[in-house]
Amino acid sequence: MSIGARTSVENEDLVIHMQGVSVRRGKTTLVGDVDWGVELDERWVVLGPNGAGKTTLLRLASAELHPTKGRVHLLGERIGRTDVFELRPRIGLCSAALANRVPNEEKVVDLVVSAGYAVLGRWREEYDKLDTGRAKELLAALGIGHLAERTFGTLSEGERKRTLIARALMTDPELLLLDEPAAGLDLGGREDLVARLSELALDPDAPAMVLVTHHVEEIPPGFTHVLLLRDGGIVAQGLLDDVLTEENLSKTFDQPLELQRSGERYFARRKQA
Numbered sequence: 001m002s003i004g005a006r007t008s009v010e011n012e013d014l015v016i017h018m019q020g021v022s023v024r025r026g027k028t029t030l031v032g033d034v035d036w037g038v039e040l041d042e043r044w045v046v047l048g049p050n051g052a053g054k055t056t057l058l059r060l061a062s063a064e065l066h067p068t069k070g071r072v073h074l075l076g077e078r079i080g081r082t083d084v085f086e087l088r089p090r091i092g093l094c095s096a097a098l099a100n101r102v103p104n105e106e107k108v109v110d111l112v113v114s115a116g117y118a119v120l121g122r123w124r125e126e127y128d129k130l131d132t133g134r135a136k137e138l139l140a141a142l143g144i145g146h147l148a149e150r151t152f153g154t155l156s157e158g159e160r161k162r163t164l165i166a167r168a169l170m171t172d173p174e175l176l177l178l179d180e181p182a183a184g185l186d187l188g189g190r191e192d193l194v195a196r197l198s199e200l201a202l203d204p205d206a207p208a209m210v211l212v213t214h215h216v217e218e219i220p221p222g223f224t225h226v227l228l229l230r231d232g233g234i235v236a237q238g239l240l241d242d243v244l245t246e247e248n249l250s251k252t253f254d255q256p257l258e259l260q261r262s263g264e265r266y267f268a269r270r271k272q273a
């Protein structure tokens with residue numbers, strides 16, 4: 001039994017509500033028996049080792065995947081009983097899988113604007129001036145306003161990540177999902193992204209957020225909750241301050257870990273013998 005699970009009846013205030021959710025492929029359980037609820041003003045980190053099931057959980061939360069068992073409600077809509085094409089524009093998603101599908105020649109501002117059409121590569125559409133203005137504002141807020149006219153293929157990894165976050169925010173989503181946004185970034189790039197995500201997390205008008213990561217160092221200040229995942233099951237979940245402990249982290253990564261907190265940031269390493 002995980003700590004702090006919201007197992008109660010359907011709650012319409014929850015942006016994500018999973019009840020007894022499992023995803024199986026053949027004999028393999030990708031995630032098993034998950035109970036999880038995310039409220040509109042919460043910012044969650046999903047933390048766990050490679051293969052723990054984090055991406056699977058995020059694919060459930062983005063209506064990309066149906067559970068094998070259990071119930072998933074997103075923004076009050078039951079998956080399996082709602083039109084996912086209407087639901088998806090209300091959810092902003094930033095993932096490596098999405099980045100890989102962007103054509104290199106796509107112009108940055110067009111990539112952001114086209115989010116409203118929930119398609120990639122349809123940049124020849126006549127976009128409204130208002131949409132283009134909003135896209136440029138979002139790029140500027142993420143510190144890459146000067147790259148609006150560049151093509152995606154010419155951007156650095158960090159610039160690509162920020163472009164995709166701007167794109168995910170373009171539809172003014174009620175839920176923002178970030179799958180390993182700092183993966184592949186150098187130290188400066190990571191720190192810059194963590195600072196931008198922290199600003200977003202602390203903005204009361206920002207959507208509910210879920211950030212998937214392997215590293216406690218990537219948790220932006222302002223994030224409120226954590227879900228620790230291992231082998232497809234929840235080790236613990238709840239308020240970051242209560243749940244992100246050495247004991248829980250060691251259980252999650254299956255080795256003795258030392259956890260330090262410095263201000264609002266976390267650092268971890270293996271315990272010295």
Ligand SMILES: Nc1ncnc2c1ncn2[C@@H]1O[C@H](COP(=O)(O)OP(=O)(O)OP(=O)(O)O)[C@@H](O)[C@H]1O
Nearest residue numbers: 025028029030048049050051052053054055056057
């Ligand atoms: N179609 C599938 N059939 C069988 N096993 C699968 C399938 N898809 C994923 N898996 C397995 O399910 C587990 C969870 O995968 P998932 O991608 O959700 O993990 P993750 O925590 O995101 O991993 P990483 O941090 O390495 O990206 C992994 O062990 C993976 O090999």
